[in-house]
Amino acid sequence: MKAEPEKRLDPRAKLLWRLTGALQAVPILLGGALGSYVLFSKAPLYLAVLPVLGALALAVLLVFVLPPLLWWRWRYEIRPLEVDLQRGLLRVTRTLVPMARVQHVDTRRGPLQRRLGLSTVVFYTAAGPNEIPQLAKDTAAEVRNRIAELTRTADEL
Amino acid sequence: MSSSAAEGFGERRLHPVGMLLAALGTIRRWIGAAAFPGVAALINGQFGMRTLLLVLLIAVMISVFSAVWGVLSWRATTYRVSGGAFHLKRGVLQKSERSLPVGRIQSVNTVQGIVQRLFRVVEVRVEAAGGGEEPEISLPALSRNDARILREELTRTRRASGEVGEVLQEEPSPTVLRRLSVRNLLVAGMTSGQIGIAASVVVGVSQTVDQLLLRDLVERFSEALLPRTVSAILLLVLAFVLFAWMLAILGTVLAHAGFTLSRSSDGKYLHIKRGLFSRYETTVPLARIQAIKVVEGVLRQPFGLAAVRVESAGFAEERGVSTILFPLLPRKEAEEFVRTAAPSFGVSLEDLKPLPPRVRRRYALRAALPVLLATTPAIIFFFPWSLSILLLALPAALYGLLRHQAAGYSLDGDRLVLRFRRLARTTVVAPRGRLQSRGYSVSPFQRRLGLATLEVKVASGSGGAAFRLTDLEVVSAVDMVERLGPEIIAVEV
Numbered sequence: 282m283k284a285e286p287e288k289r290l291d292p293r294a295k296l297l298w299r300l301t302g303a304l305q306a307v308p309i310l311l312g313g314a315l316g317s318y319v320l321f322s323k324a325p326l327y328l329a330v331l332p333v334l335g336a337l338a339l340a341v342l343l344v345f346v347l348p349p350l351l352w353w354r355w356r357y358e359i360r361p362l363e364v365d366l367q368r369g370l371l372r373v374t375r376t377l378v379p380m381a382r383v384q385h386v387d388t389r390r391g392p393l394q395r396r397l398g399l400s401t402v403v404f405y406t407a408a409g410p411n412e413i414p415q416l417a418k419d420t421a422a423e424v425r426n427r428i429a430e431l432t433r434t435a436d437e438l
Numbered sequence: 439m440s441s442s443a444a445e446g447f448g449e450r451r452l453h454p455v456g457m458l459l460a461a462l463g464t465i466r467r468w469i470g471a472a473a474f475p476g477v478a479a480l481i482n483g484q485f486g487m488r489t490l491l492l493v494l495l496i497a498v499m500i501s502v503f504s505a506v507w508g509v510l511s512w513r514a515t516t517y518r519v520s521g522g523a524f525h526l527k528r529g530v531l532q533k534s535e536r537s538l539p540v541g542r543i544q545s546v547n548t549v550q551g552i553v554q555r556l557f558r559v560v561e562v563r564v565e566a567a568g569g570g571e572e573p574e575i576s577l578p579a580l581s582r583n584d585a586r587i588l589r590e591e592l593t594r595t596r597r598a599s600g601e602v603g604e605v606l607q608e609e610p611s612p613t614v615l616r617r618l619s620v621r622n623l624l625v626a627g628m629t630s631g632q633i634g635i636a637a638s639v640v641v642g643v644s645q646t647v648d649q650l651l652l653r654d655l656v657e658r659f660s661e662a663l664l665p666r667t668v669s670a671i672l673l674l675v676l677a678f679v680l681f682a683w684m685l686a687i688l689g690t691v692l693a694h695a696g697f698t699l700s701r702s703s704d705g706k707y708l709h710i711k712r713g714l715f716s717r718y719e720t721t722v723p724l725a726r727i728q729a730i731k732v733v734e735g736v737l738r739q740p741f742g743l744a745a746v747r748v749e750s751a752g753f754a755e756e757r758g759v760s761t762i763l764f765p766l767l768p769r770k771e772a773e774e775f776v777r778t779a780a781p782s783f784g785v786s787l788e789d790l791k792p793l794p795p796r797v798r799r800r801y802a803l804r805a806a807l808p809v810l811l812a813t814t815p816a817i818i819f820f821f822p823w824s825l826s827i828l829l830l831a832l833p834a835a836l837y838g839l840l841r842h843q844a845a846g847y848s849l850d851g852d853r854l855v856l857r858f859r860r861l862a863r864t865t866v867v868a869p870r871g872r873l874q875s876r877g878y879s880v881s882p883f884q885r886r887l888g889l890a891t892l893e894v895k896v897a898s899g900s901g902g903a904a905f906r907l908t909d910l911e912v913v914s915a916v917d918m919v920e921r922l923g924p925e926i927i928a929v930e931v
Contacts, residue, residue, distance in 0.1 A: 371881060372879050372882075375919075406895075
């Protein structure tokens with residue numbers, strides 16, 4: 282069996298995910314604070330602090346724990362006949378997409394990605410899109426071109 | 439030479455049966471539009487004599503109107519061959535004339551529907567090359583003799599105008615592969631298990647009832663009927679189930695009456711024709727079929743019955759479909775049927791590798807878990823005799839075991855066969871080369887036990903369909919993913 286894919290995402294992905302994690306943590310922390318405030322008067326202390334503690338734990342997870350784990354798990358490889366992707370936090374998923382089935386390939390950049398010089402490569406099959414997120418801008422362009430070229434050759438077979 | 443090209447023959451009319459066909463067509467359309475308001479009016483008028491007469495009167499008026507329109511329509515339709523072209527004049531109010539140069543005619547086919555067969559006439563379809571707005575002109579009723587004369591005249595005209603002189607062949611008629619008998623149509627309706635329709639009908643009716651200001655009547659109605667005893671409630675539930683069942687049968691009959699699957703003479707297309715009032719026609723190019731599914735519904739499996747569905751992909755402007763290939767057949771015949779309809783999908787549907795036995799427990803647990811979680815609050819509140827609620831988890835666990843038993847997979851030559859149970863037991867056949875992606879995933883629990891979930895995706899309609907098999911041995915999953923790859927030379931279009 283082919284070895285598992287080797288290439289990693291750009292290290293700045295961790296930073297980007299920390300930032301998005303922080304953004305997501307804000308409403309969670311607010312909700313937790315509100316919950317605690319509401320319970321403060323009504324329930325014993327050890328119950329009232331639960332929402333806030335829970336929210337804090339979630340925030341810590343989102344900002345400090347998950348991003349590096351996610352980055353560690355994300356692997357990809359572009360082979361002549363297929364694209365090999367492996368990703369996931371708890372459930373690790375490996376997907377192989379035959380080059381002959383790829384219809385077209387794009388790069389996409391959100392505002393945060395632009396600031397950090399990152400790009401996402403999206404390639405489409407008839408069954409829907411697949412993506413390789415958070416690659417350096419130049420790497421993304423290379424990957425996109427490589428896939429486009431290999432798709433063409435695969436069709437000519 | 440040019441003069442004989444211009445000859446042709448003068449204006450001719452369709453066979454009088456054309457009147458009947460036109461009238462029937464109009465009636466069909468009106469039934470579709472008038473049925474619901476008609477029934478609503480009947481209910482509104484509480485089935486009183488007056489309302490009944492009114493509805494009947496309207497029905498008669500529609501029939502008379504359709505008959506008159508049929509005659510007028512027939513009188514207005516004429517065809518001729520002259521000046522090197524085929525001309526068709528149509529239209530009662532909006533008159534139109536279509537002219538088709540003989541050189542553009544690709545073929546002249548004759549078809550016979552029920553009405554045509556009864557009266558021994560044929561429908562003639564003149565097909566034009568190059569598509570365009572209307573790729574074919576249809577003459578709904580011609581005597582066989584007239585049809586022959588037309589074809590001969592068109593051929594003669596083509597030859598005379600110097601076209602490549604092939605006789606305009608009749609396209610060989612498609613081969614009928616399987617037809618749905620009336621008995622099987624009813625069985626399909628009885629076993630379809632579509633309760634959704636009943637629910638939406640109830641909602642629709644209650645909205646209509648509101649609109650028709652029947653609130654007063656309904657209130658008195660429900661006052662009298664309100665179930666006070668357990669037996670009354672049960673009776674009401676039973677009545678609803680029966681009602682839902684009737685609707686399911688009706689729905690199936692409307693949609694699938696006269697279901698016919700045929701293959702075009704060149705073997706490249708499958709044609710599906712079905713429907714009671716509106717006839718639906720679907721064409722599936724064999725080359726675009728991505729997967730075929732044999733679905734054994736919960737109500738059908740005990741009787742050894744199944745339905746066959748097909749997923750196909752689109753191409754350029756054609757859209758893909760996800761549709762029924764045949765609504766009902768004995769499961770034992772499914773394999774042979776698939777082999778006949780789509781030979782490249784012909785593969786043994788038995789002899790699938792089962793899941794490892796040790797996984798049975800996981801399947802049972804996975805099914806019981808939602809029930810346990812949902813009933814936990816109730817258990818906590820009503821402790822301790824609420825532990826009996828835990829018994830509810832038993833049928834759930836049983837369902838899990840059934841899912842385990844149904845699961846299986848195999849790779850026969852180039853064809854992947856996956857079997858699983860969501861509610862219905864489904865067997866999917868997908869050629870390796872058509873898979874859009876394949877892969878496996880491992881959860882933390884699976885990692886500990888050396889298991890994995892296999893997943894493949896095919897194109898379907900305008901999107902994709904994913905099929906998963908949970909809890910294979912990880913080596914088997916990895917091995918399957920390897921063997922499903924494009925490595926081995928397979929030139930797939």
